[in-house]
Every structure is written in structure tokens, then in C-alpha cells.
Amino acid sequence: MKVMIVGAGKLGTKLAESMVLEDIDVTVLDNNPKKLDRINEQLDCLTVEANGIDIKALRDLGIGSYNLMIACTDSDETNTVICTLAKKLGCRSTIARIRNPEYREQLDFMKQELGIDVVVNPDLATSNVIETYLLKSYSFYSGDFADGRIQMVDFNIGIADEFVGKRLKELENFRRLLIVAISRDGQIIIPYGNTELMAWDTIYVIGQTNDISKLGNILKDNASNRKVEKVMILGGSNISIYLAKRLQSLGISVTIVEQDKERCNELSEILDDALIIHGDGTDIHLLEEEKIGSMDAFVGITGFDEENLLMALMAKHAGVPKAIAKISRPNYNKIIDKLGIDAAFNPVFITASHILKFIRGGKVVSVSLLLGGDGEVTELVVGKGVPILGKPLEDLKLPPGIIIGAIVHDNEVIIPNGKSMICENDRIIVFCLTEDLPTLRTFIRPHKGGLFGDLLNRNRND
Numbered sequence: 001m002k003v004m005i006v007g008a009g010k011l012g013t014k015l016a017e018s019m020v021l022e023d024i025d026v027t028v029l030d031n032n033p034k035k036l037d038r039i040n041e042q043l044d045c046l047t048v049e050a051n052g053i054d055i056k057a058l059r060d061l062g063i064g065s066y067n068l069m070i071a072c073t074d075s076d077e078t079n080t081v082i083c084t085l086a087k088k089l090g091c092r093s094t095i096a097r098i099r100n101p102e103y104r105e106q107l108d109f110m111k112q113e114l115g116i117d118v119v120v121n122p123d124l125a126t127s128n129v130i131e132t133y134l135l136k137s138y139s140f141y142s143g144d145f146a147d148g149r150i151q152m153v154d155f156n157i158g159i160a161d162e163f164v165g166k167r168l169k170e171l172e173n174f175r176r177l178l179i180v181a182i183s184r185d186g187q188i189i190i191p192y193g194n195t196e197l198m199a200w201d202t203i204y205v206i207g208q209t210n211d212i213s214k215l216g217n218i219l220k221d222n223a224s225n226r227k228v229e230k231v232m233i234l235g236g237s238n239i240s241i242y243l244a245k246r247l248q249s250l251g252i253s254v255t256i257v258e259q260d261k262e263r264c265n266e267l268s269e270i271l272d273d274a275l276i277i278h279g280d281g282t283d284i285h286l287l288e289e290e291k292i293g294s295m296d297a298f299v300g301i302t303g304f305d306e307e308n309l310l311m312a313l314m315a316k317h318a319g320v321p322k323a324i325a326k327i328s329r330p331n332y333n334k335i336i337d338k339l340g341i342d343a344a345f346n347p348v349f350i351t352a353s354h355i356l357k358f359i360r361g362g363k364v365v366s367v368s369l370l371l372g373g374d375g376e377v378t379e380l381v382v383g384k385g386v387p388i389l390g391k392p393l394e395d396l397k398l399p400p401g402i403i404i405g406a407i408v409h410d411n412e413v414i415i416p417n418g419k420s421m422i423c424e425n426d427r428i429i430v431f432c433l434t435e436d437l438p439t440l441r442t443f444i445r446p447h448k449g450g451l452f453g454d455l456l457n458r459n460r461n462d
Contacts, residue, residue: 001024001025001067001068002024002025002027002065002066002067002068003019003024003025003026003027003066003067003068003069003070003359004026004027004028004029004061004063004066004068004069004070004086004091005026005027005028005029005070005072006028006029006030006052006069006070006071006072006073006079006082007029007030007052007071007072007073007074007079007097008028008029008030008032008035008036008038008039008047009035009072009073009074010328010348011072011097011122011348011351011352012028012030012070012072013035013038013039013042013043014348014349014352014373015070015072015352015355015356016028016039016043016045017042017043017373018352018356018434018437019359020043020044020045021434021437021438022437022438022441023438024359026043026045026046027045027046027047027048027061027066028045028046028047028048029047029048029049029050029051029052029057029061030047030049030050031049031050031051032049033049036048036049048061052071052073052078052082053078053081053082053085055085055089058085058086058089059089063086063089063090063091064089064090064091065090066086066091066092067091067092067093068091068092068093068094068095068359069082069083069086069087069091069093069094069095070094070095070097070355071083071086071094071095071096071097072097073097076096076097076098076099076100076103079096079097079098080096080098080110080114080116082096083095083096083114083115083116084114084115084116086115087115087116088115093117093118094115094116094117094118095116095117095118095119095120095355095358096110096116096118096119096120097119097120097121097122097351098110098119098120098121099121099122099123099238100238101123101124101238101241101242104121104124107119118355118358120351120354120355122347122348122350122351123237123238123239123242123347124242125347125350125351125354126239126326126345126347126350127239127242127243127246128242128246129345129350130239130243130299130324130345131243131246131247132144133322133324133343133345134228134231134247134297134299134322134324135228135250143368143377144209145365145366145377145379145406145429146379146406146408146413146427146429148209149208149209149408149413150206150207150208150209150405150406150408150413150429151206151207151208151209151212152180152204152205152206152368152377152405152429152431153204153205153212153215154183154202154203154204154205154370155202155203155205156200156201156202156340157197157199157200157201157202157203158199158200159199159200163197163201163203164197164198164199165196165197165198166196166197167193167194167195167196167197168191168192168193168194168195168197169193169194173214173215174205174215176207176208176211176415177205177206177207177211177212177215177415178205178206178207178403178405178406178415179191179203179204179205180204180205180206180403180405180431181203181204181370181375181403181431182195182197182201182202182203182204183201183202183203183204184198184200184201184202186335186372188374188375188433190400190401190403190433204370204431206405206406206415206429206431207406207415208406208413208415227296228252228296228297228322229251229252229253229296230252230253230255230294230295230296230297231247231252231253231254231255231295231296231297231298231299232254232255232256232257232287232290232292232295232297232298232299232315232320233254233255233256233257233298233299233301234256234257234281234298234299234300234301234302234307234308234311235256235257235258235281235300235301235302235303235308236256236258236260236263236264236266236267236276237301237302237303239301239326239347240256240267240299240301241267241270241271243299243301244256244271244274245271248271248273248274253275254271254273254274254275255274255275255277255290255295256271256274256275256276256277257277257279257281257286257287257290258276258277258278258281259278259279259280259281261278264276264277264278277290281302281307281311282307282310282311284314287311287314287315287318288318292315292318292320293318293319293320295315295320296320296321296322297320297321297322297323297324298311298312298315298316298320298322298323298324299312299324299325299326300312300323300324300325300326301326302326305325305326305327305328305329305332308325308326308327309325309327309332309336309339309341309344311325312324312325312339312341312342312344313339313340313341316340316341316342322342322343323341323342324341324342324343324344324345325341325343325344325345326344326345326346326347327344327345327346328346328347328348330346330348330372330373331372332344349369349373350369352369353366353367353368353369353376354367360378360380363380363381363382363383364378364379364380365379365380365381365427366378366379367379373434374433374434375401375431375432375433375434376431376432376434376437377405377429377430377431377432378429378430378432378440379427379428379429379430380427380428380430380444381425381426381427382422382423382424382425382426382427382428382444383424383425384424386422386424386443386444386445387442387443387444387445388422388443388444389422389423389424390421390422390423391421391422392418392419392420392421393416393417393418393419393420393421393422394418394419396443398439398443399436399439401432401433401435401436402430402431402432402433402436402439402440402443403430403431403432404416404420404422404428404429404430405429405430405431406428406429407420407422407426407427407428407429408426408427408428409423409426430444
């Protein structure tokens with residue numbers, strides 16, 4: 001499979017990194033040589049200094065032989081033109097990153113008339129994830145799988161006596177749950193029964209949704225007793241607009257603090273019922289005047305990671321039950337657990353997850369990047385001829401970094417053990433470290449063709 005990525009920013013780099021691990025032939029185009037040099041230092045892929053709308057450059061690279069073009073430059077309009085040109089020149093499929101809220105109503109037209117197969121909107125996708133988190137009855141983060149019947153959650157144990165110093169096999173109330181990973185001081189640990197938990201560990205747990213809800217009650221989560229009715233958002237970005245509109249439609253009161261006066265005027269026109277505050281959101285006195293302590297949630301969505309993290313921490317200290325920050329630097333994931341904020345979301349990982357789902361074909365239901373991009377959870381439907389069919393999990397000799405977290409068989413959710421077996425058409429949720437992705441592919445790829453080749457085969461048959 002051949003993929004061309006135009007735009008060597010954070011998203012383009014993350015996508016190239018993920019696809020190289022899956023033995024996909026990747027070409028990255030950008031007109032900034034410094035960005036290409038960074039990719040060359042990290043990844044084994046072809047980099048070309050060129051403009052993505054240069055027809056000659058696309059032809060010289062043989063764009064007609066590529067299965068997929070991903071346009072993820074900083075310009076929506078440029079991405080649209082790139083995809084249109086690529087399709088006209090023979091590229092099989094195209095994906096465009098388009099952020100502007102004004103284009104949202106035109107997506108169907110853009111797909112039909114401009115040759116774009118998939119449109120990804122990082123801002124909308126991130127706002128959807130934040131909204132889902134805010135509406136949960138507990139404050140730790142969770143991701144939904146199997147149509148909401150299975151959840152994977154992660155939470156920091158802090159210094160809780162029921163966790164610290166105990167081995168996993170000694171934990172109470174975890175009989176129907178599976179702990180698939182532990183994050184400790186920025187390092188990932190794949191645990192077993194005798195693994196001992198330490199203070200401030202973050203644990204990743206998979207289980208049925210009702211069992212996860214019981215876990216929240218057991219942990220005596222403070223947020224479980226407080227419905228989200230008032231939310232303060234720091235920063236007036238597009239994410240803020242998407243999020244505020246959705247929250248207001250649910251009857252939730254929204255306050256937005258934005259430093260740019262002109263942007264405040266724009267927000268006032270777009271969001272009729274939101275309270276728009278013109279001021280410095282890092283001024284704790286201003287936030288106190290706006291009664292930050294009475295808020296049910298605080299969301300930092302400025303363009304500065306440090307500002308988002310600091311003010312989320314301040315909000316937490318002011319007594320806000322849920323404090324969230326948007327971050328873009330993966331290395332900050334290593335300190336999130338120590339800060340004490342509830343959640344941090346990376347738009348790059350969220351967007352990359354959506355694109356990887358498309359690349360991997362129709363059998364893959366969802367992909368969620370975790371642990372700062374060092375691991376992922378994939379939900380997929382098992383097809384014919386896959387090596388893992390009909391064998392007890394303990395006989396598969398899976399590496400420690402690959403864990404089958406749940407199986408949905410005949411509409412029944414199973415949290416598996418070593419004796420469990422996978423049948424054709426079962427839906428499975430797999431936790432996998434990034435380094436073990438090539439091995440995972442050999443286990444879930446049919447003997448002929450391939451799960452990860454679905455897109456390629458589909459395009460060949462067009």
C-alpha cells in the first residue's frame with residue numbers, strides 16, 4: 001500500500017510514524033526542509049521538498065500509483081485543492097483535514113464534487129471527545145467500545161490505600177475487570193498478577209460499562225454526585241465554538257474567557273447564550289471574579305499547552321470537579337499524572353485515530369491512541385482465515401504488549417481469560433503497544449489478503 005502525506009506537521013508526522021510501523025510505503029511532502037529533516041531523523045520513509053499543489057511534482061512522484069493521499073497542511077483550502085488534484089491524477093482515495101466551522105455544512109458537496117473521500121476535523125473531533133468526558137458521571141477518562149457496552153478507563157490511583165502497595169491479584173472489586181497497562185513516571189508497564197502498584201500510578205482498565213460504573217462508585221468519585229451544569233472554557237478557538245454549541249444545546253451554561261477583543265465579538269455573534277468574558281484567562285483574580293469555584297467543569301483550550309495545564313491545575317485547586325486541558329506536545333503526557341488534573345486531550349492523537357481506522361479497512365471499527373501515542377486500543381471484527389480463530393488465548397503465544405481486553409460473541413460481552421477462544425465474526429477489543437503493532441498484524445491478518453490490506457484490495461477492484 002502506498003500513501004502520500006502532504007504536510008509534515010504534528011499530524012503528518014504522527015500518521016507517517018504509525019504507517020511505517022505497519023509496513024506501508026509512505027511519502028511525505030512539505031515545502032519546509034527543516035520539518036522534513038526531523039522526519040528523516042526519526043522515520044524510514046521518503047521525504048520530498050515540494051508544494052502539494054504542484055501538479056508536476058505530483059506527476060513526477062507517480063501519484064496515480066498511490067492508494068491514498070492525506071492532505072493535512074495548515075490551510076483548509078489547500079488541503080481541498082490537493083485532494084482534488086490527486087484524485088484527478090489517478091490517486092485512489094483522499095483524506096483532507098478541514099477545520100473551519102463554516103465548511104461543516106458543505107462537506108457532502110465537497111466529497112461528491114471535489115474528490116474527497118474522508119474529511120477529518122480535528123477541532124470537531126476533539127470537542128466531541130471533551131463533551132463525552134464532561135457528560136460522564138465519573139471524573140476519570142473512558143473510551144467507549146462495542147456500541148457503548150465496553151469501556152476502557154484510565155485513572156490515577158494517587159495515594160489511595162485500596163491500591164498503593166497491593167498486587168493486582170489482591171485488588172478487590174476487579175474480578176470482572178482487566179487491567180491492561182500501568183503508566184509510572186512516564187514508563188509503560190504491562191502488568192501481571194503479582195505486579196505491585198505504587199503511589200501515583202495510572203492504571204488502564206477494560207470492562208463492561210456497568211462494571212466500570214460500579215468501579216466509579218467504589219472509588220467514591222466526587223464528580224459522580226455532581227451533574228455538569230456550568231462550564232468555563234479558557235480560549236475562544238474553534239474547539240470552543242463546537243463545544244459551547246453542543247453544551248448549550250444540552251442546557252448547560254457556558255462561560256468563555258478570551259483575551260482577544262475582536263475574537264470576543266465574533267464569539268458573541270456565533271454563541272447567543274454564552275457568557276463571553278474579555279480578559280486574561282491566566283489572571284486568577286479575574287477567574288475568581290467570574291466565580292470559577294462554582295463551576296462544574298473547566299476546559300483549557302488555548303493555543304498554549306503550558307497555559308492550559310497551569311489553569312486547569314488552578315481550577316482544580318479552586319474546587320472545580322472536572323479540569324481538562326488540551327495539549328499538543330506528546331512529551332507532556334509524562335507529567336499529566338503528577339499534576340492532578342483530570343484529563344488532557346491531544347487533537348493530533350484523536351485525529352490520527354480516525355484516519356488509521358479508515359486506512360485499516362472495513363473490519364476495524366475504531367482506533368484510540370493511548371499512553372502518549374506509545375499504545376493503542378483497536379476494536380475490530382474478526383474475519384475468515386485469521387490465525388487466532390478457534391484457539392485458546394493462552395496457546396496463541398501473544399507477546400506481553402498485546403492483550404485481548406474483551407470479546408463480543410453472539411452479542412455477549414466476555415472479559416477473557418487464558419481459556420477463552422475467538423470465533424469468526426466476533427468483535428474484539430485489543431490493547432497493543434506501538435512496538436508490537438507488526439506482530440498484532442500477523443495475528444489478525446487472514447492467510448490470504450489481509451485485514452490491513454482491505455483498502456488496497458477495495459481500490460484495486462474499483
